[in-house]
Amino acid sequence: MIPSQMRYVALDQPGAAEAMRIARGPVPQPAAGQVLIRVLAAGINRPDIAQRLGAYPPPADASPVLGLEVAGEVVALGERVVGLQTGDKVCALTHGGGYAEYCVADARHCLPWPRGFDALRAAVLPENHFTVWSNVFQLGGLQRGETLLVHGGSSGIGTTAIQLGREFGAEVIATAGSADKCAACEKLGANLAIDYRQQDFEAVIKQARGSRGVDVILDMVGGSYTPRNLRLLAMDGRLVQIATLESPKVEGFDLRELMKRRARLTGSTLRPRTPDQKAAIASALREQVWPVLDAGRCAPLIHRVYDFGDVVEAHRMMESSAHIGKLVLQLAQH
Known part of the structure; x- marks a missing residue:
């Protein structure tokens, strides 16, 4: 059953990492062409830092919640979604909203977990x-x-x-x-x-x-x-x-x-690209790159996994540039 409320990272005003806090709010609902994902893990990226600082405001049609990539389970479908069903394990490029227990994404921007991947490794694939x-x-x-x-x-x-x-x-x-x-x-x-x-x-x-x-x-x-x-x-x-x-x-x-x-x-910048343009990139990745990942090559390098409640510490690490590879938030076991 999908709850009515979820935890998410709130940012009341731009600022240092400490400006973020864990809050509770309503679970988003998928619009036509979208899926609702129960988020198991979310990748952390430089644009998240820029948005938190107020230097990279989200587009008007985007979620104000930080987070541009997730991995999890599809739990609901909007109208006119094809090729996905509830229960599918996917990673997705999101239009914001990834730092949350539930997130909506364009179904065309979702890709399956490569063979042998868990949520942590799948979550750090889309943005990069x-x-x-x-x-x-x-x-x-x-x-x-x-x-x-x-x-x-x-x-x-x-x-x-x-x-x-x-x-x-x-x-x-x-x-x-x-x-x-x-x-x-x-x-x-x-x-x-x-x-x-x-x-x-x-x-x-x-x-x-x-x-x-x-x-x-x-x-x-x-x-x-x-x-x-x-x-x-x-x-x-x-x-x-x-x-x-x-x-x-x-x-x-x-x-x-x-x-x-x-x-x-x-x-280029990725976030302002149209949904159709992002869908075309996803299609090329599915055809050209996902077989490579399925074969066990080019696996992502993860520097550290942080619990969801440690998002402030994770952002500090990103800003220090001391890491090698990706940083990821874990929201739930799977």
Whole structure:
């Protein structure tokens, strides 16, 4: 039986991690095309931090509750839902609302748990895989035999990009902020990992690659990285921007570096994409990536699991950047 009330993470006003609290409120109801999921686990992501700080307000049609990815059991169906039924174990990209015991999601944005996965591992798949697939492979057009540079290689996005890049035949270079993080990147499949705190990544890559350059760069830093990224691009290279953790402003941007390489500078944010666009990404993942996960390859790297009531501590860990891989909230045993 579905209860009328649930626990969720409330945020009365933007602020530090302590601004969050566990509250009780009504269980949401699925609209047409949506399913209601009993949430067993929820992934934590950088956009959650930005939203909590007031820097990334949710779209008008989104839940104000934090949380962009969950795993759990389908317990109710809205009208016109096809391909899912109650009792199905799914992970889902959500339009907010994931930090709760129940969450609604577009049925088309749900994917089955890969073979052998539990809720914890399934919960950390959607946000990273939707982001990496749409940016590295669709916008960036990464092809077998090309070279991919992943900045922030030890992050959830980074670890996913390294594994999928290697899985689909690319040579992968990663940057990370410590020797331990670089070692983790290499263990996941990076051919070269560079400690950006100790080394100049541009100089190291130029020494390693010579004049060949890098075909695709996935960057979440921006700022001072942008001119260096452009100088590293191979002919017809693609720089894909997904965040600006250092700065959205760029000094020293020389368009001639772009022109002489016939390069492309592109980027995206995932949350504002239309439901149809997200559904198309989910369909591509089901066809191209889920068989890889079913086969036991490219499993997500989880740094730590937190009880639901420890969400403040989990956000502090995310903000410290001390983790390698993903952080996940556990809401219920399964």
